[in-house]
Structure formats: structure tokens, C-alpha cells
Amino acid sequence: MSSPLDFPTLSIVDHPLVRHKLTLLRDRATPTKQFKELVDEIAMLMAYEATRDLVLEPSSVDTPLETTGGWTVRGKKLTLVPILRAGLGMVEGILRLIPSARVGHIGLYRDHDTLEPVDYYFKVPGDVSERDFLLLDPMLATGGSASAAVTSLKRAGASRIRFLCLVAAPEGVRRLTADHPDVPILTASLDRELNEHGYILPGLGDAGDRLFGTR
Ligand SMILES: O=P(O)(O)OC[C@H]1O[C@H](OP(=O)(O)OP(=O)(O)O)[C@H](O)[C@@H]1O
Numbered sequence: 011m012s013s014p015l016d017f018p019t020l021s022i023v024d025h026p027l028v029r030h031k032l033t034l035l036r037d038r039a040t041p042t043k044q045f046k047e048l049v050d051e052i053a054m055l056m057a058y059e060a061t062r063d064l065v066l067e068p069s070s071v072d073t074p075l076e077t078t079g080g081w082t083v084r085g086k087k088l089t090l091v092p093i094l095r096a097g098l099g100m101v102e103g104i105l106r107l108i109p110s111a112r113v114g115h116i117g118l119y120r121d122h123d124t125l126e127p128v129d130y131y132f133k134v135p136g137d138v139s140e141r142d143f144l145l146l147d148p149m150l151a152t153g154g155s156a157s158a159a160v161t162s163l164k165r166a167g168a169s170r171i172r173f174l175c176l177v178a179a180p181e182g183v184r185r186l187t188a189d190h191p192d193v194p195i196l197t198a199s200l201d202r203e204l205n206e207h208g209y210i211l212p213g214l215g216d217a218g219d220r221l222f223g224t225r
């Protein structure tokens with residue numbers, strides 16, 4: 011994992027498997043089925059890094075030979091929150107690693123003309139203040155959606171939030187960091203820039219459309 015000097019809250023997960031799979035994901039010829047599988051796999055690999063500091067509780071285990079000490083992850087306190095729709099593609103892969111994590115949902119779409127986020131759904135588990143949140147969205151473009159999602163989580167009482175995406179634009183990292191400097195950002199790639207329509211370059215296109223076969 012590396013952190014660019016000019017983006018103090020950003021970590022780039024640059025594991026060779028992540029870089030390989032992200033290249034396939036960017037390919038315009040990658041069909042929907044494979045695109046979905048790749049998002050799932052990259053999210054799982056990134057979750058390994060994103061959960062480095064998960065809280066462990068001491069436990070004991072009976073091996074076939076004797077009893078010994080071990081550790082148990084307090085996974086129930088981890089809450090995955092996909093930003094609909096595209097964030098949904100990242101949930102299953104992470105749940106395979108941490109099956110006891112809970113899942114909330116935030117519904118947001120970006121208005122095509124204004125690029126402003128429009129919110130339409132919010133549901134997270136109770137006891138928000140005791141939970142660690144992993145906010146999921148493959149794309150951090152202008153940062154408007156991620157920033158609004160963090161604001162909603164904080165309004166509900168969340169204080170420990172990190173944001174996990176696959177592709178980030180510098181504009182989005184700057185916006186999210188300015189609005190929420192306490193939220194660490196993990197990405198598989200920091201891309202070059204946004205185009206005039208707010209799409210990330212080189213990017214991978216519209217993540218929601220490619221995941222769900224809509225256009
Ligand atoms: O950083 P921003 O400029 O806010 O853009 C990023 C948002 O745009 C995409 O969602 P979209 O609005 O296309 O919704 P969808 O997932 O329902 O297609 C993406 O999944 C992010 O949520």
C-alpha cells in the first residue's frame with residue numbers, strides 16, 4: 011500500500027493482483043458478467059488492507075492435541091455501506107471475508123446535468139456510534155456522492171468511517187478530504203482527471219451501467 015505525499019488521507023492498494031484485475035476491469039471489451047466478478051474480487055482483495063486494524067478479542071481453541079490461545083475478530087461491529095447502485099457490486103466479496111459484518115444502504119445518484127448528488131434512501135443498523143463503517147463505491151469522481159454519504163452517516167451518529175473505492179480522481183480526493191478530513195480513503199488507483207462530463211479519465215466508464223448492463 012502507498013500514500014501519495016500530496017493526499018494525506020489517501021492510500022493506494024497497489025498489490026499486483028489488484029493492478030492486474032483493475033486493468034481487465036477498465037477494458038471496454040470486458041462483458042458484464044466478468045465486470046461483476048472483477049469488482050467483487052478487487053473489493054475482496056482491498057478489504058484485506060482496509061480491515062488491517064480490526065479489533066481482535068482473545069479467545070481459546072481446542073486443537074486435536076491441546077487447548078491454546080487465539081483471536082476472534084469482532085466482525086459484527088463492522089458495517090458495510092454500499093452507495094447504490096454501483097457500490098452493491100463490492101458487498102459480496104467483502105462479506106466472504108467477514109461474513110458477520112452488517113450491511114446498510116445509502117441510495118444516491120448523480121444528476122447528469124448538475125453532477126450534484128440526489129439522495130433517495132438511507133438505512134443502517136442501530137447502535138451507529140459503536141460501529142466501524144466501510145463506505146463502498148467503485149468511483150470517486152467529483153466526490154459529491156461520497157461526501158454526501160459521509161455527511162448522512164455522521165448525521166446518524168457514525169464517527170469511524172472509511173471510504174473504499176476502485177478508481178479515484180484527484181478532484182474527488184480533494185473534495186472528500188476537504189469536507190471530511192477524518193475519513194481515510196482507500197483506492198486501487200488514483201487516475202488523472204475528470205472530463206467535462208465528470209467522468210474519470212482514463213477510468214472505466216459508468217460503473218453502475220457496466221455492472222448491471224443498463225445504459
Ligand atoms: O463523485 P461523484 O461525481 O459524485 O460521482 C461518483 C458517483 O457516480 C456513480 O454513481 P451514479 O450517479 O452513476 O449512480 P448509479 O450507481 O445508480 O449508476 C458512482 O457510482 C458514484 O456514486
Ligand SMILES: O=c1cc[nH]c(=O)[nH]1
Nearest residue numbers: 151209210215216217
Ligand atoms: O467515471 C465515472 C464517474 C462517475 N461515475 C462513474 O460510474 N464513472
Ligand SMILES: [Mg+2]
Nearest residue numbers: 216217218219
Ligand atoms: Mg451510474
